[in-house]
Amino acid sequence: MEIQKPIAIVGGGVAGLTAANFLKQNNIPFILFEAGNKLAGLAASFTDSDGFSYDFGAHFVTNRLANAIGVGAECRLVKHYGEAVWLKGKSYSYPFGLLKIPRMSLSFVSTRMNALGRKQTPSLASEWFSQKYGRALAQEVALPLIEAWSGAEAENLSSAVGASLPGSIFKTLYLKTASLITGRAVACGYNKEMPESAGVWHVYPNGGTSILCKKLAEGLDDYIKLNSSVEEILVENEKVVSVKVKGEMYPVSAVISTAPANILAKLVKGSSALKGAAKFRYRPMVFVNLRFTGRDLLPDTVLWFPEKNFPFFRLTEVTRSMPWLAPEGKSIITVDIGCEKDDEFWTMNEEKLVELCLQNIVEVIPDAKKRYLGYNVLRTPIAYPVFLNEYEKERKDFSKSTNIDNLLSIGRNGEFSHMFMEDVYWRTRKKVNNLINHKVDDKIV
Numbered sequence: 001m002e003i004q005k006p007i008a009i010v011g012g013g014v015a016g017l018t019a020a021n022f023l024k025q026n027n028i029p030f031i032l033f034e035a036g037n038k039l040a041g042l043a044a045s046f047t048d049s050d051g052f053s054y055d056f057g058a059h060f061v062t063n064r065l066a067n068a069i070g071v072g073a074e075c076r077l078v079k080h081y082g083e084a085v086w087l088k089g090k091s092y093s094y095p096f097g098l099l100k101i102p103r104m105s106l107s108f109v110s111t112r113m114n115a116l117g118r119k120q121t122p123s124l125a126s127e128w129f130s131q132k133y134g135r136a137l138a139q140e141v142a143l144p145l146i147e148a149w150s151g152a153e154a155e156n157l158s159s160a161v162g163a164s165l166p167g168s169i170f171k172t173l174y175l176k177t178a179s180l181i182t183g184r185a186v187a188c189g190y191n192k193e194m195p196e197s198a199g200v201w202h203v204y205p206n207g208g209t210s211i212l213c214k215k216l217a218e219g220l221d222d223y224i225k226l227n228s229s230v231e232e233i234l235v236e237n238e239k240v241v242s243v244k245v246k247g248e249m250y251p252v253s254a255v256i257s258t259a260p261a262n263i264l265a266k267l268v269k270g271s272s273a274l275k276g277a278a279k280f281r282y283r284p285m286v287f288v289n290l291r292f293t294g295r296d297l298l299p300d301t302v303l304w305f306p307e308k309n310f311p312f313f314r315l316t317e318v319t320r321s322m323p324w325l326a327p328e329g330k331s332i333i334t335v336d337i338g339c340e341k342d343d344e345f346w347t348m349n350e351e352k353l354v355e356l357c358l359q360n361i362v363e364v365i366p367d368a369k370k371r372y373l374g375y376n377v378l379r380t381p382i383a384y385p386v387f388l389n390e391y392e393k394e395r396k397d398f399s400k401s402t403n404i405d406n407l408l409s410i411g412r413n414g415e416f417s418h419m420f421m422e423d424v425y426w427r428t429r430k431k432v433n434n435l436i437n438h439k440v441d442d443k444i445v
């Protein structure tokens, strides 16, 4: 592409900064606009005066991503990461413990046998999960969790929601076994772009996940504008020609956007190519970080709650995997509450939220109220893309292209895909490489 005018990048999270870093390496002029007053987006990290550190929801990074970005040497090894499910007052490890429940293992085995030779992928999430995990596991665990996480009934969700979850149970068993043998938290369900293997494990950067963004942004100060929300993306003859920021027009050769797809659709003026994406919905989420005395309070790092009597669907005791995030003898548990904007959870005051969490956590940690030390609350309106059937065709179209040659939509919310940071990184590099070299291929660069 002939590039005299700069490329505009919308957003300074992992995706926008990966794009900026890649353009800089290739000597392509660009300008990055970030609406907020700091970089990192969903990869932001926070510390408090009592020595506790948090990310935006619990965040796990891989050694492969840390090395690719150049912060591998500044990371600590995560030795353990495990998940469990809370069912009828008991905890079952995932997947081994659940498979020990006879009705789960029997329905799983019979489903797998019936699936032999079946080629068609079901279009509904409800059928997809039953075929993949067996009826019992799907009905009692997977589907209620997907519903809590998406805020929609399983029959209204497309099977694409399954693509965002860890691969087959067999692969999970292999990766979990590799973890036990190597004493490293082998990543499972965190990568799709690059292969998962015993050689890819979790690490954590000293200083939090925002360190990844800090490294990507090194040497780019002159090209980054903070507090600069892109207000419009102007298209003429199906080509982006300029962006409007704080009332000022910037002529551009292309736009790389990381804004949520539905917001991007509204920013674009002069084309209806993104009309479909305007309907996409994201699930808002409230994260309540609770501080406690004591360690290893939950049965494992992540505890899932498929039963509807809990106001949350997940607890993460991040300090089980990353003990350095809290002072000695103390821990942090992050409570994930799915909500809708303006519903009772989204609008609930912080003290009430904490009270609600503590009341429900006592089922798992009976002396939680005695151990409780304090809290902080974070909210985001865009935690998860919701894969509704009603716009599945538009989602599929959008996943191929924005239909405007010089407009890329990248990143987790930009691609409308439940992606982790490593996939955001590799996909962004590949897509930006294709944009500047006029190619469409799947080569990772």
Ligand SMILES: Cc1cc2nc3c(=O)[nH]c(=O)nc-3n(C[C@H](O)[C@H](O)[C@H](O)COP(=O)(O)OP(=O)(O)OC[C@H]3O[C@@H](n4cnc5c(N)ncnc54)[C@H](O)[C@@H]3O)c2cc1C
Pocket: 010, 011, 012, 013, 014, 015, 016, 033, 034, 035, 036, 039, 040, 041, 042, 043, 056, 057, 058, 059, 060, 061, 228, 229, 230, 231, 258, 259, 260, 263, 382, 383, 384, 410, 411, 412, 413, 414, 419, 420, 421, 422, 424
């Ligand atoms: C609860 C939760 C847990 C997660 N856990 C993990 C994990 O364990 N491991 C992992 O690898 N990943 C995890 N992720 C995913 C990870 O956070 C994201 O994949 C990644 O941070 C997305 O980066 P991004 O740049 O695509 O988007 P964002 O971080 O959302 O960045 C987009 C940026 O664009 C800016 N912006 C938006 N609109 C405009 C505009 N009009 N003009 C200018 N700027 C604009 C925003 O302010 C924002 O800074 C998790 C995500 C969530 C929600």
